[in-house]
Amino acid sequence: MNSTDFVVARDDLQQCQLIETQLPDADALPADALLVQVDRFAFTANNITYAVLGDQLNYWQLFPAPRGFGNIPVWGLGEVIASKHSGVPEGERLFGYFPMATHLVIEATEVTKRGLRDAAAHRQGVAPVYNAYARVGGDPAFAGRRGDYQALLRPLFMLSFLVDDYLVENGFFGARRVILSSASSKTAFGLGHLLHTQRRDIQVIGLTSAANAGFVEALGCYDQVVTYDRITPPPCLTAVAFVDMAGNSELRAQLHRHFGERIKYSGRVGLTHRSSSDHEPELPGTKPSRFFAPDQIRKRAKQWGPGGIETRFSAAWSRFAPNLDQWLTVIEGLGPAAVKQVYVDTLAGRIPPQQGHMLSLKA
Secondary structure, three states: OEEEEEEEEOOEEEEEEEEEEEOOOHHHOOOOEEEEEEEEEEEOHHHHHHHHOOOOOOHHHOOOOOOOEEOOOEEEEEEEEEEOOOOOOOOOEEEEEEOOEOEEEEEEEOOOOOEEEEOOHHHOOOOHHHHEEEEOOOOHHHOHHHHHHHHHHHHHHHHHHHHHHHHHHOHHHHOOEEEEOOOOOHHHHHHHHHHHHHOOOOEEEEEEOHHHHHHHHHHOOOOEEEEHHHOOOOOOOOOEEEEEOOOEHHHHHHHHHHHHHHEEEEEEOOOOOOEOOOOOOOOOOOOOEEOOHHHHHHHHHHHHOOOHHHHHHHHHHHHHHHHHHHHOEEEEEEOHHHHHHHHHHHHOOOOOOOEEEEEEOOO
16 A cells, blocks of 8 residues: 655755655554554645744654655544554544645554554654644544644644743733734734733734735734734834744844834744744844744643643633634645645745635545
8 A cells, every 4th residue: 555645845845746655554564553544634834834944843854755855744634544553443533743645654652542642763852742643533523624623723723822821921021012923824813812812901913914904803813903014113112022923034123123122022933924034133122032832831731730731722722713613714625736736825825814724635
């Protein structure tokens, strides 16, 4: 049996191709291994960020590809079609990190009623969340459209949740206004929702393109929406925190120079614009720093104990998810041509923010 994989050139993301990878027969699977058929996966601008940071944050090592190429990790759903683990039957449904492929072999370990981990050697040395799979068979929260929302937004909303928690933990660094760039991105409006609905004393300002302004305003997550071509902020005596989802060096410098010492936090979270310089000059105000979610997860897991993060996150998700029917249109794409088109359009920034794409390499 072969797996069809969609891979991209690591030094030129414009180049992509399909490859065939031979899989072991079901009878030849190693002990405790699972052969999983990847049913459907989400693809968003965040996956492009995984590719851009593939070497820096070890994303490329998760799913090996031919030399010079990489398989971009995606969040999705799969079905166990062959199992050598006594605790995981064929037909089990899994939610987690998959390659852009039709199949994946998982070396199952730490199997519980709720989930399992992949013990493959090449998948170690990264944040544990990237090797964890939830067992979701029979769970209505992962069925149908709800399952699509989980794949499209749950991992991104976890990042929103962790940034919100970090800001709260640090008292918003003394700021009472939070500015979010790339306000139409899914991580940004997830954070905007948390700030707007739970932090009433915080003013949330969303920066976006003119083309996306209507969508961002309709979300209702922002107290003020400003387009990039109209950033001429008046003199400000109020401290601000800047959460940078765009990764745009020029925009970051513009805001730092305007607010100066009043910019109390400048966190680099996303790369939707992919226009950061490797050699940025020193800027007024606090020094920009990269927010690294696994560090916050490790700290809170220790402080909150087993299940602490999941309990708090699930409560936040339950308040966020009901909005998605009105905020998001899910579009399904089947087969290699559809996957390539969505990849190319996402890379070029042509996907409207109100769209969420669920894909499968199976025709």
